Amino acid sequence: MNKIEIFVASGSDLKKERQHAIPIINKLGKALKHLNLNLEIVEWETDLPSGSYNGKTIQEEIDPLLEKSDIVLVLFYSKLGKFTVHEYRLALQKKKKIFLYFKIKKEFSPENEQYRQVLDFKDKVEKENKVLFKQYNTVGEFKEYLKDDLTLYLLQEYGRKDEVLQRILRGSRTYYERLRGENGRFRMLHIEDLILSRTDTKDKWVPQSVSGDDEGYDKDETVITLLPHSWKQSRKHAVIVGDGGMGKTVSLVRLWESLLDRIANEKDEPVPVFIALNEFNQVKEENRQGFILNYIRENYCDSSTSIEEIWEAMKQSVPEDAFKPRIALMLDGFNEITVEKKELLLEIKRIMEQCPGTRIVLTSRFDMRGQYQWGNWSLVRLMKLEKIQVESYLQEKNLGIPGQARFLELIGNPMMLTLYAATCEVQIKSRESGHCCFKDRVESVGELLWNVMEAQVGNLGERLGEDREKVYYYKFLLKFFLPALGFEMEKAGLFDFTNAQIKGHIDFICKRFSQDDFFNAYGEFDEYVENLPLGEGAHDVERRKRAAKLKRIFCEELHMLVKEGESFRFLHQDFRDFFAAMHLLNEIEMGMADGGRIPEVMKDRCLSYFVRRMMGEIEEEHYAKPYVVEGEGWKSDIDKGNKLHGLVDCCRGKFGEEVGYAVWNVVSTWQEVRGELSGAYLSRLDLSRVVLNGVRCSRLYGGIGGRYLAAVFDMSRVHERNLFPRGDREFVSSAVYNAAGDKIVSPTYDYTVKEWDAAT
Numbered sequence: 001m002n003k004i005e006i007f008v009a010s011g012s013d014l015k016k017e018r019q020h021a022i023p024i025i026n027k028l029g030k031a032l033k034h035l036n037l038n039l040e041i042v043e044w045e046t047d048l049p050s051g052s053y054n055g056k057t058i059q060e061e062i063d064p065l066l067e068k069s070d071i072v073l074v075l076f077y078s079k080l081g082k083f084t085v086h087e088y089r090l091a092l093q094k095k096k097k098i099f100l101y102f103k104i105k106k107e108f109s110p111e112n113e114q115y116r117q118v119l120d121f122k123d124k125v126e127k128e129n130k131v132l133f134k135q136y137n138t139v140g141e142f143k144e145y146l147k148d149d150l151t152l153y154l155l156q157e158y159g160r161k162d163e164v165l166q167r168i169l170r171g172s173r174t175y176y177e178r179l180r181g182e183n184g185r186f187r188m189l190h191i192e193d194l195i196l197s198r199t200d201t202k203d204k205w206v207p208q209s210v211s212g213d214d215e216g217y218d219k220d221e222t223v224i225t226l227l228p229h230s231w232k233q234s235r236k237h238a239v240i241v242g243d244g245g246m247g248k249t250v251s252l253v254r255l256w257e258s259l260l261d262r263i264a265n266e267k268d269e270p271v272p273v274f275i276a277l278n279e280f281n282q283v284k285e286e287n288r289q290g291f292i293l294n295y296i297r298e299n300y301c302d303s304s305t306s307i308e309e310i311w312e313a314m315k316q317s318v319p320e321d322a323f324k325p326r327i328a329l330m331l332d333g334f335n336e337i338t339v340e341k342k343e344l345l346l347e348i349k350r351i352m353e354q355c356p357g358t359r360i361v362l363t364s365r366f367d368m369r370g371q372y373q374w375g376n377w378s379l380v381r382l383m384k385l386e387k388i389q390v391e392s393y394l395q396e397k398n399l400g401i402p403g404q405a406r407f408l409e410l411i412g413n414p415m416m417l418t419l420y421a422a423t424c425e426v427q428i429k430s431r432e433s434g435h436c437c438f439k440d441r442v443e444s445v446g447e448l449l450w451n452v453m454e455a456q457v458g459n460l461g462e463r464l465g466e467d468r469e470k471v472y473y474y475k476f477l478l479k480f481f482l483p484a485l486g487f488e489m490e491k492a493g494l495f496d497f498t499n500a501q502i503k504g505h506i507d508f509i510c511k512r513f514s515q516d517d518f519f520n521a522y523g524e525f526d527e528y529v530e531n532l533p534l535g536e537g538a539h540d541v542e543r544r545k546r547a548a549k550l551k552r553i554f555c556e557e558l559h560m561l562v563k564e565g566e567s568f569r570f571l572h573q574d575f576r577d578f579f580a581a582m583h584l585l586n587e588i589e590m591g592m593a594d595g596g597r598i599p600e601v602m603k604d605r606c607l608s609y610f611v612r613r614m615m616g617e618i619e620e621e622h623y624a625k626p627y628v629v630e631g632e633g634w635k636s637d638i639d640k641g642n643k644l645h646g647l648v649d650c651c652r653g654k655f656g657e658e659v660g661y662a663v664w665n666v667v668s669t670w671q672e673v674r675g676e677l678s679g680a681y682l683s684r685l686d687l688s689r690v691v692l693n694g695v696r697c698s699r700l701y702g703g704i705g706g707r708y709l710a711a712v713f714d715m716s717r718v719h720e721r722n723l724f725p726r727g728d729r730e731f732v733s734s735a736v737y738n739a740a741g742d743k744i745v746s747p748t749y750d751y752t753v754k755e756w757d758a759a760t
Contacts, residue, residue: 004154007042007066007096009087010075014103017075017142024147032154042069059083063090071153072096073146077103080117092130095173097157097264099149100125100133101142164305164313165326169271171300173260176274179253185276185564186253223251223380224258227361228269230378231325237352237360239374241367242382244574245415245445248363251382252330255361259328270325270359273300278336278495280344282567288343292329292351314355326357334364336495336573345372384412397421406443406622415572416448423448423455430458439620446617449578453478456558472528477553480518480586481533482560484509486570486579487601490611495576496569503547510546511536521586521593573610581614588643596650603660605742609672612665616673619644624670626678626699626709633701634709636679644669652684655717664689671695683714689757691722 006025008018022041029039042065062083066072072091076084091098102122108115125133134149136142157166179186227238242248252274259272275295283291293307301310314327329351337344351358369377385393390411394401399421402408411417420442430436436458439447456478464470488505489497497505512518514534519526533550537543551568554561560575561568570576584607587599607615616622624638639645644666651659651666667690671677676696698710735746744756 003038003040004071005040005042005069006071006073007069007087007091008073008075009066009084009091010073011077011079011081011084013077013079014075016139017101017103020139020143021073021146024143025150028147028150028154032151037154042066059086062087066090066096067094069096071150072098074098074100075103075142076101076118076121078105078108078118079114080121085121094177095260095264097153098131099146099153100131101145102133102135103142104135104137164301164309165271167302167305168273168296168300168310168313168327169263171296172256172272172274175299176256176260179274185562223382224255226380227255227328228259231270231328231359236376236378237374238362238378238380239367239369240361240363240380240382241365242363243365243413244572245413246382246384247414248365248382249332250414252332252361252363255328256330268324270328272328272330274330274332276564277331277333277344278569279565279567280337280341281339281494281496282498282565285340288340290347291344292331292347314351314358317356325359327355327359329358329360331360331362333495334362334368335366338493338495384409385414385417386412390417393417394421397424399424404443410443410445410448415574416445419448419452423451426455426458427451430455430461436461441623444617444622445574446578446581446614447620449574449614450618453578453582469528469531472525473531474553474558476513476525476528476532477550478558478560479582480513480522481509481550482554482558483579483581483583483586484512485554486576487583489570489576490580490608491605495573496564496567499566499568502551502568503544506547506550507537507543510534517590517594517597521590577608577610578614578618580611581618584611584615585618585643588647592643592646592650598647598650598654598659598662602647602662602665606661606668607665612669612672615644616669621670621673624679625674626676628701633707634678634699636709638679640681648685651686655686655688659686661689663687677711679709680711682716683712685716687713688717688719688722690718692718693723693725 006021008021010018022043025039025041029037032039066087067090072087074084074088074091088098088100102118122133125131134145136145223240230236230238240248240251256272256274259269262269263271273296275292279295280288280291287294290307293310296310297305297307316326331348348360351360367379369375369379387408390408391401394417411420427436427438430438436454438451438454442448442451457475460474460478461471464474485502485505488508489495510533513532514536519529525532533546537546551561551563555563555568560571560579562571570579584599584601587601591597591599619642620639621642621644624636626634626636629635647662648666651663663685667677667680667682667685667687670680678696678699680697698708701707701709735744737744742757745753746756747753
C-alpha cells in the first residue's frame with residue numbers, strides 16, 4: 001500500500017473548505033483502492049504536539065509536515081496570509097505536486113487592500129507559469145474541483161504506469177531531494193558555493209550549447225532540450241563528453257530535475273534514474289555483476305522490490321508509432337571507473353539489447369564509442385561558453401574582463417569561470433592578509449585553483465580572527481594535509497577512498513609531517529606543533545577520533561571532500577590532481593631544505609600527465625614559452641628560482657637510480673607546459689629516459705648566421721634511441737602493464753609484440 005500524504009495550506013477564512021476536503025479525500029481513497037493507495041490528509045492542528053515547541057515557532061514545526069507530504073493543496077480567499085504564501089513557496093521549492101485554488105466573491109472590492117494583495121499574488125502566480133490554478137465561488141464548486149483534480153492526477157500518476165515504475169519514479173524524487181539536500185552530494189551544483197560559502201541564491205547556471213554528430217542539432221541546444229528531442233527522433237543512446245569542469249554532471253542533474261518537473265506537470269516523460277559510476281569502484285569484485293539493477297533497488301526502491309521486478313519493468317516495450325522512453329538511465333562519470341569494467345559493460349550491453357524502453361545517457365571525458373562498438377550511440381559534446389556569455393556573467397559580478405586569449409580560453413570552461421568570479425571578491429578583501437599569497441596573473445587551471453586555495457585561507461583568517469593557533473591548524477590542513485591525501489588518492493589511481501582507506505592514509509600522513517624535514521622547510525609551524533594533527537597516536541581509539549575529526553573538517557568546514565555513502569572524494573577530479581601536484585612541490589621544498597635530497601615521490605614513478613600539468617602551471621612554467629623581441633631575437637622568461645628548477649639542480653651530476661624518474665618528470669613537465677625546450681638548461685643531467693624526438697629544442701632568429709635560443713645539453717646522458725622516431729606501424733590492439741608498473745607490452749595487428757618503458 002502506497003501512502004500518499006496531502007497537506008492543506010490555507011488561511012482561517014477558508015475553514016469550511018478545509019473541513020470538506022477530509023471526506024472528499026477519504027471517499028476518493030476508497031474509489032481508487034485498485035491503485036493500492038492510502039490517502040491521508042495532514043491536519044497540522046491535530047498532528048502537532050500540544051504545549052512546548054522546543055523553542056521553535058509553530059511554522060518551524062509545520063514545515064517538516066509539508067516537506068514529507070506528496071501533495072499540497074493551497075487555498076486563498078479574502079486576505080494574503082504570509083504563512084500560506086510561505087507554504088506555497090516551500091512546496092514549490094521541494095517540487096511537490098500543488099493544487100492551487102482562489103475563492104472569488106463579487107462583494108469583495110479590488111480596492112480593499114487585503115483583497116488587492118490576493119489578486120496581485122494571483123497575477124504573479126500566473127506570470128510565473130509554474131502552477132496552474134482554479135477559481136471558484138462556492139464551497140460546492142470547490143468540492144467538485146478538488147474531487148475531479150485529485151482523481152485525474154492520481155489516475156495518471158499511479159495508474160498510467162506499472163507499479164514498479166511508479167516506485168522508481170517516487171524513489172527518483174526522493175533520491176534527487178536527498179542528493180540536493182543539506183548533506184547531499186549536489187547540495188549546491190556550483191563548486192564555488194561549497195568552497196567559498198557564497199550566499200547568493202540566484203541560479204548561476206550558465207546554459208551551455210552542445211554539438212553532436214546527428215543531423216538537426218541547433219546551435220542553441222542544451223542537454224535539457226536536445227536529449228528528449230533526440231530520443232523521439234533517433235531513438236539512440238547518448239554519450240556526453242567534455243573536459244573536466246565543463247558541466248557533464250551538472251547537465252545530467254539539470255536533465256534529472258527537468259524530467260521530474262515535467263512529470264509533475266502531467267507530461268508523459270521518461271522516469272529519470274541517475275547513477276554515479278564512481279561507486280562501481282567500491283563494489284567487491286564478486287558483487288559487480290548487476291551493479292546497475294542493484295543500484296536502482298538500493299537507491300530508488302525498497303526491500304519489497306526485487307531485482308527481477310525492476311528488470312521486468314525496464315524490459316517493457318513502448319509503442320513504435322509514438323516512441324518515448326519509459327526510463328532515462330543517466331550514468332555519470334564513466335572515466336572515473338578505475339577497476340575492471342567487464343561486468344558493467346556486459347550489463348549495459350544487456351540493457352541495450354533487451355530493454356527497448358530504456359535510453360542510456362553516459363558522461364565521460366573521452367569518446368569511447370569506438371572502443372566498445374557503440375557506433376550507433378549519439379555523441380553530445382559540451383561546448384565552451386561563448387565570449388558574450390562570459391562577459392555577461394562577469395559584468396553581473398561587477399568584474400572586469402582581462403584580455404589575454406589564454407585567460408579567455410580558460411574561463412570558457414563553466415567551472416573555471418564561476419571559480420574565478422568567486423575568488424576575486426575574496427582576493428580583494430584578503431590582499432593585505434599575511435596568510436594569503438594570491439597569484440596576480442591567472443591563465444591556467446593550476447594558477448586558478450591556487451587562488452581558490454588561498455581564498456579559503458583568506459576566509460579562514462576572516463572567520464577565525466586573531467586565533468592564530470586555529471588559523472595555522474586549518475592552514476596546515478589546506479596546504480599540506482589535503483595535498484598529501486590527494487597525492488595518495490591519485491597515486492592509487494582512485495577517485496575516492498573508503499572509510500578504512502582514508503583512515504589508513506590519515507595515520508600515514510600524520511606520521512609523515514612529524515619529521516624534521518617538514519619543520520626545516522616550513523618553520524612557521526614550529527610554534528604551533530602541539531596543536532597540529534601529527535605523530536603516530538598513542539592508541540587506536542585516539543587515532544580513530546583524530547581521523548573522524550579530520551574527515552568532518554574536510555567535508556563540513558573546508559568543503560574539499562564530499563562523503564558519498566561510505567566513501568570520500570574530492571569535489572572534482574581537478575582538485576584531486578591539483579592537491580597531488582601541491583604535495584609534490586611541498587616534498588621538493590622539504591628535500592631542498594634537507595640538504596638537496598631528491599624526494600622519493602619524484603623518483604619512484606612517471607607522474608600522470610594531469611599532475612605534471614598542474615605542477616607546471618602552479619610554478620608558472622607556461623610563461624617561459626619563447627617569444628621574439630624585434631631586433632634582439634628569441635627570449636624566454638624562465639624563472640630559475642622555482643621549485644622545479646631547484647629539483648633539477650639537485651639532480652645535476654647524478655645518474656641512474658640515484659635520480660630515478662625525477663629528471664624525466666620535470667623535463668616532461670617543461671616540454672608539455674611550455675610546448676618546447678628551447679632555452680632550457682639541461683646540462684649534467686640523466687636524460688636517458690627523456691624522449692627528444694619531435695621536441696623543439698632551439699629557435700633561430702635572423703636566418704643563417706642569426707642568433708639561437710637553444711637548450712643546453714653539456715655533459716648530459718642521452719640515449720640514442722630517444723632521438724629517433726619509434727612506434728607501431730599498425731593499430732595497437734591492447735596494452736598491458738607489468739606488475740611493477742614500469743613496463744608496457746603492446747600487441748599490434750602486424751603480429752608483433754613490443755615492450756615499452758612506461759616513461760616513453
